[in-house]
Structure formats: C-alpha cells, structure tokens
Amino acid sequence: MNWQQACELPYYGGSDLGANPAAEETVFKLWAPTACGVVVCLYATGTDAEPGAGERGVHELHREADGVWAITLPGNLHGTYYLYRVYFPDGRMQEVVDPYARSAGANGQRGMVLDLTRAAPEDWDADVRPAIPPHARSVWEVHVADFSADARSGVRPEWRGKFMGFTQPDTTLDSDGAHPTCLNYLKGLGVSHVQLQPIFDYATVDETRPDGGYNWGYDPQNYNVPEGSFATDPFHGEVRVRECRAMVAALHRAGLGVIMDVVYNHTYYSESCLERTVPGYWNRRWPNDSMTNGSGCGCDLASERPMVRKFIVDSVLYWARTYHIDGFRFDLMALEDVDTMNAIRAALDALPGGEDILMYGEPWQGGSTRMEHGAIPANKQAAGLLDSRIGFFCDNTRDAIKGGVFNAGSAGYINGDMHCGYQVLHSIPAWRGGQADFMPQAPGQVVQYVSAHDNYTLWDKLKCVARRGDYAAPDADLLAQNRMAAGIYLTCQGLPFMQGGEEFARTKHGDHNTYRGPLELNRLDWTRAAQLEELVQYYHGLLEIRKAYPELSGMAGDAEPCILSLPGWLIGFVPERRGESLPGRLAVYYNPERTRQWAALPAGSWRYLCDGTHAAAEPFGPTCRNAIELAPVSVTILKVE
Ligand code: CA
Numbered sequence: 001m002n003w004q005q006a007c008e009l010p011y012y013g014g015s016d017l018g019a020n021p022a023a024e025e026t027v028f029k030l031w032a033p034t035a036c037g038v039v040v041c042l043y044a045t046g047t048d049a050e051p052g053a054g055e056r057g058v059h060e061l062h063r064e065a066d067g068v069w070a071i072t073l074p075g076n077l078h079g080t081y082y083l084y085r086v087y088f089p090d091g092r093m094q095e096v097v098d099p100y101a102r103s104a105g106a107n108g109q110r111g112m113v114l115d116l117t118r119a120a121p122e123d124w125d126a127d128v129r130p131a132i133p134p135h136a137r138s139v140w141e142v143h144v145a146d147f148s149a150d151a152r153s154g155v156r157p158e159w160r161g162k163f164m165g166f167t168q169p170d171t172t173l174d175s176d177g178a179h180p181t182c183l184n185y186l187k188g189l190g191v192s193h194v195q196l197q198p199i200f201d202y203a204t205v206d207e208t209r210p211d212g213g214y215n216w217g218y219d220p221q222n223y224n225v226p227e228g229s230f231a232t233d234p235f236h237g238e239v240r241v242r243e244c245r246a247m248v249a250a251l252h253r254a255g256l257g258v259i260m261d262v263v264y265n266h267t268y269y270s271e272s273c274l275e276r277t278v279p280g281y282w283n284r285r286w287p288n289d290s291m292t293n294g295s296g297c298g299c300d301l302a303s304e305r306p307m308v309r310k311f312i313v314d315s316v317l318y319w320a321r322t323y324h325i326d327g328f329r330f331d332l333m334a335l336e337d338v339d340t341m342n343a344i345r346a347a348l349d350a351l352p353g354g355e356d357i358l359m360y361g362e363p364w365q366g367g368s369t370r371m372e373h374g375a376i377p378a379n380k381q382a383a384g385l386l387d388s389r390i391g392f393f394c395d396n397t398r399d400a401i402k403g404g405v406f407n408a409g410s411a412g413y414i415n416g417d418m419h420c421g422y423q424v425l426h427s428i429p430a431w432r433g434g435q436a437d438f439m440p441q442a443p444g445q446v447v448q449y450v451s452a453h454d455n456y457t458l459w460d461k462l463k464c465v466a467r468r469g470d471y472a473a474p475d476a477d478l479l480a481q482n483r484m485a486a487g488i489y490l491t492c493q494g495l496p497f498m499q500g501g502e503e504f505a506r507t508k509h510g511d512h513n514t515y516r517g518p519l520e521l522n523r524l525d526w527t528r529a530a531q532l533e534e535l536v537q538y539y540h541g542l543l544e545i546r547k548a549y550p551e552l553s554g555m556a557g558d559a560e561p562c563i564l565s566l567p568g569w570l571i572g573f574v575p576e577r578r579g580e581s582l583p584g585r586l587a588v589y590y591n592p593e594r595t596r597q598w599a600a601l602p603a604g605s606w607r608y609l610c611d612g613t614h615a616a617a618e619p620f621g622p623t624c625r626n627a628i629e630l631a632p633v634s635v636t637i638l639k640v641e
Contacts, residue, residue, distance in 0.1 A: 001280030030098065036088060138191045146524050154181050193327060195327070201221045312340060458505075538615050570630070589638075591630040596631060624638065
C-alpha cells in the first residue's frame with residue numbers, strides 16, 4: 001500500500017475505538033476499512049489452558065462510517081476476553097487482538113474488556129501528579145524487575161520484581177533498619193522523576209511461568225496494556241492494571257513523578273495485530289514492499305500516516321489519563337516524524353495540568369527508514385521544528401564527559417582526553433550556541449547525562465577506559481572520576497538524567513548490553529548501595545544544590561553562564577539568573593587534572609557547596625577569597641557570602 005492508497009482510506013477521528021463497557025452494554029469498535037467482515041469472539045479466559053476456559057459467543061460487527069466496524073452487546077462485559085476475526089475480499093481471515101485493548105490475558109494472546117472503575121487501587125481517585133518546578137527536575141531510570149528483585153531488598157518475596165515492589169514503604173537492606181532500599185531509598189535520594197523501562201505489554205517474557213525469562217521490553221506487543229510479568233497475577237487482566245496504577249500512586253505519594261518509556265517506533269512482530277487488521281497500512285516499506293528496519297528490531301511503524309499518528313497520540317493520552325503518567329520517553333524518537341511528536345505535545349497540553357507532562361526521546365535511529373510525503377524525522381537537527389518542550393538525549397554531552405559509547409576504551413574530559421573540554425564548555429549552556437549540528441530552543445530540550453540502560457554503566461565505562469579489570473572492586477581514582485562526571489552534568493543547564501544505580505557505581509561486570517538478562521546482572525544490588533553510601537550522599541547533595549539554585553538549570557529563561565578565564569584545561573563559570581544585573585551567587589569549577597590546581601575566584605568571599613567529595617545545599621567549610629585550590633579530578637561549587 002503506497003502513500004496515495006493509504007491516504008484514500010477513510011480517517012476515523014472518534015475517541016471510542018476499542019471495547020467500552022457501560023452499565024447496561026458494551027460497545028466494540030475496530031478500524032478496518034479494507035475488511036469485508038469482522039466478528040468478535042468472546043471467551044471466559046485469556047487462554048484455553050486455564051480453568052474455566054470456554055467460548056462466550058461470536059457476534060458479527062456491522063460496518064459504520066469511516067472504516068469502523070461496531071457492535072453493541074448487552075451487559076457490562078468487564079472481565080470478558082475477546083479476539084476479532086477480520087475477513088478480507090481475497091478470502092483471507094486474520095485473528096487479531098484489538099489494538100486498542102485496555103488489558104489482556106496471559107502473554108497478551110486475547111484482549112480483555114476492562115471497566116476502569118473496577119481496576120482501581122485504593123484511593124486512586126485521590127492520586128494527583130506531584131507539582132515539580134522545571135528547575136528541580138531530574139530523572140532516574142530503572143526497569144521494574146531490576147528495582148526490587150534483589151533478595152536483600154527488604155521487599156516481600158511475592159512483590160519482588162513486580163509493579164507492587166514499588167509500593168512497600170520503609171524497606172531496608174535485609175530489614176537492618178539502617179540502609180533504605182527501593183521506594184524508601186528513592187524518597188531520600190533527591191531525584192524528582194523515575195523513568196520506567198517499558199511497562200506496556202511486551203512479547204519475549206513468558207508471563208505464565210515465574211522463570212519466564214528477562215527482557216528490557218523494547219519488543220512491543222499490546223501498546224495499551226501493562227506487561228503481565230510485572231503483575232502478581234498475569235491471568236486476570238484487571239490485576240496488572242490495578243497494580244500498575246498502585247505503583248504510580250505510591251511513587252506519587254513519595255513526591256516522585258513517573259515517566260514511561262514508550263516504543264512506538266516499531267512492532268515486535270512483522271505480522272502484528274495492527275498490520276493484520278489493515279494489511280499494508282501500519283508499517284513503513286521500501287519500494288520493493290519489504291518493511292524498513294530503522295529500529296534495528298524490524299517493522300518500523302509509519303507514524304506519518306494519519307491513523308498511525310492517531311493511534312500513537314491516543315495511546316499516549318490513554319496512559320496519561322488512565323495511569324496519571326507524568327512524562328514520556330520516546331525510544332528511537334527519530335523514527336517518529338516531527339508532526340506526530342508535536343501532535344502528542346498538543347494533545348497532552350490540552351489535559352488538565354498537561355503542560356507539565358514531560359516529553360523527550362532518543363534523537364536517533366537504529367538503521368535507515370523511509371518516511372513518506374516529506375515527513376521530517378524528530379532528530380536533533382529538528383530541534384527548531386519540534387515544540388520547545390520536546391527534548392532529546394544529548395550524546396554530545398554524554399561522550400564529551402567520559403568518552404564515546406562505541407569504543408570502550410575512548411576517554412573523555414574527566415578520564416584522560418582533556419581536549420573534550422571544548423565540548424564540555426558547550427554542554428554548560430546546553431549547546432544553545434549552536435556549536436554542534438543542532439540548535440536547541442531552550443535548555444529544557446537537552447537531556448544531560450552520562451549513563452542510561454544502553455551501553456556500559458558509568459562505572460564499567462570508567463573501568464574500561466582505565467583498563468582495570470575487576471569491575472566490582474572499589475577504586476579511589478575512578479570514584480573521583482565518577483563524582484566529577486556527576487558534578488558536570490548536574491551543573492549543566494538542561495534536564496539531568498541518570499541510570500538508576502549510577503550513584504552507587506552500579507556495575508554489570510563489563511557487559512554493555514544486558515537486554516536479555518540475566519536478572520542477576522541487571523538487578524539493583526542494594527548491598528552495593530549501602531557500601532557506596534558516601535557516593536550516594538554526594539549525588540544527593542548535588543541534587544539538593546540543583547533544587548536550591550534554579551539558575552543551574554537555565555529553565556527559567558536564564559542567561560548563558562558567564563565563563564571564567566582559567567589556565568590550561570580548567571573550566572569555571574558563574575551561572576547568571578534571569579534579568580539580574582548583579583554578579584551570580586554561585587561559582588563552579590571543573591578540574592580534570594590529576595593534581596591540585598589553583599584558580600582565581602570572582603570578587604567576594606565564598607564558601608563550599610561542593611568540594612569535589614562532599615556536596616550540600618548549605619555552605620560549609622572555610623571562607624575563601626581571591627583564589628581557591630581545586631582537588632584533583634573534581635567539581636567544586638562555591639556560594640558567595
Ligand atoms: Ca507480555
């Protein structure tokens with residue numbers, strides 16, 4: 001199906017696709033304009049292997065306007081499982097799960113009619129998004145299973161690795177009462193948002209077995225259904241919904257926002273339910289009709305086609321409304337087109353409080369794709385075309401600080417290649433000077449980071465560059481580099497982001513791609529968090545400084561920082577506040593040298609907020625004037641008295 005043929009299909013603008021149960025009836029609607037017949041098959045269970053399995057009837061849908069097939073059945077069918085059979089003029093029949101299904105049975109094999117009021121945790125009506133000012137935002141990324149799977153996490157066994165693992169308060173390491181873990185730990189860390197690796201239903205973990213495998217989840221199956229392996233019961237579709245919402249509510253009660261990692265760039269199966277419902281419509285194709293593979297996972301979705309765009313916008317809105325999600329991280333965002341991203345932004349902005357819902361993504365592709373009709377990829381070069389509140393991960397900052405991700409041994413500014421200082425200088429005002437091949441409109445568009453789930457953990461990367469083999473072993477030199485890396489991106493303008501556990505030197509023992517597990521290599525090691533408590537406290541201090549001094553973020557329309565003139569590879573700057581003609585109240589220094597260095601201070605008397613080892617929002621230590629001695633491999637932050 002080419003662009004012209006796709007555009008000739010009718011567009012349906014209604015917001016009622018899917019199965020909508022009401023008190024007396026349930027309405028089913030499916031967009032399938034090329035079909036010649038559609039029936040809905042109802043079942044008692046999500047698979048035939050379960051007790052009580054059996055058919056609950058087959059009903060023929062009728063054709064309505066705009067390519068929609070519909071039927072109204074008596075009764076509230078909450079808890080009924082269903083499939084569509086879609087018939088085509090050439091005699092083929094496809095059995096599909098409803099792309100708009102709100103829940104599903106085990107392994108997503110059948111959709112489930114869901115009455116949302118019957119899948120709400122206690123006090124769900126009272127759940128509200130925490131109010132977090134833009135300058136105080138910082139993101140901590142984690143996978144649901146990794147968060148609480150550690151047997152020493154203090155989380156009750158049946159909740160470990162599940163959505164519910166986020167809901168248990170006051171957990172400590174081995175219940176020793178001294179070292180907080182999981183939610184209890186996050187409350188005190190100082191980050192504002194938790195970004196969850198995929199929580200929608202993905203394909204490769206067998207939900208029916210406790211040892212059904214491990215995956216990061218970038219293999220989407222049912223976009224509007226929570227993943228079943230994270231539920232305490234994957235067989236009853238309302239449980240995963242209720243428990244996913246309970247997780248969000250618990251994080252909200254702790255004052256934390258919840259960001260969802262979404263993967264609208266591809267379908268896991270080339271014969272996905274979308275593709276089988278309207279063959280040829282959903283995926284991008286080359287002229288020879290093979291599907292494009294810009295995702296590296298096969299089967300790119302054609303976001304620029306009208307009903308694909310609508311599906312993505314509808315899905316994001318559904319999660320925002322139904323699960324009170326506070327932000328969306330778009331996997332391989334450059335496979336989405338600019339207009340789709342801006343349409344999502346506009347739709348979120350129209351929700352109550354929706355302007356505060358974050359949007360950012362990876363501004364790259366994993367291979368080549370084929371956007372039609374002049375659609376523009378949402379990459380860094382499109383920063384000026386995207387809404388200024390759609391951000392992107394800044395690989396320029398990431399690689400400048402600690403070395404590139406494609407060569408394990410390549411160093412950055414903090415660990416041996418001080419020439420990267422030029423890029424670090426540009427990172428400070430969030431690349432707003434256009435020194436690279438992109439031009440951000442605002443600091444908030446730039447996600448500043450050195451580690452994420454992809455590639456080495458920061459600690460393992462530092463080990464690789466230093467050629468020090470024992471990944472778990474502490475190392476004073478590398479701890480200094482770790483502190484310096486954090487000190488840099490947490491004093492740069494933009495949105496700071498970190499892989500969960502970066503703050504306790506998380507190691508995956510030199511494995512740079514653990515997407516298929518094992519869990520033992522991926523899970524957060526809460527014993528290590530206790531052992532590296534000083535590093536955690538340092539991060540906490542930096543995060544508190546970030547909250548207390550809004551000018552660091554540049555989010556309030558602040559000017560670019562004033563760069564100080566310093567010798568060699570030292571960098572120093574004074575953040576300036578919006579509209580203020582007075583000199584700034586902070587001074588920040590980066591010393592990448594392995595020796596102590598003297599640097600001139602701006603006029604005034606200064607005290608430490610960060611001396612390279614300790615960080616706090618309240619000044620400490622002696623008063624300094626004229627000049628200061630900087631620790632080797634360190635970030636120093638001073639406040640004027
Ligand atoms: Ca699944």
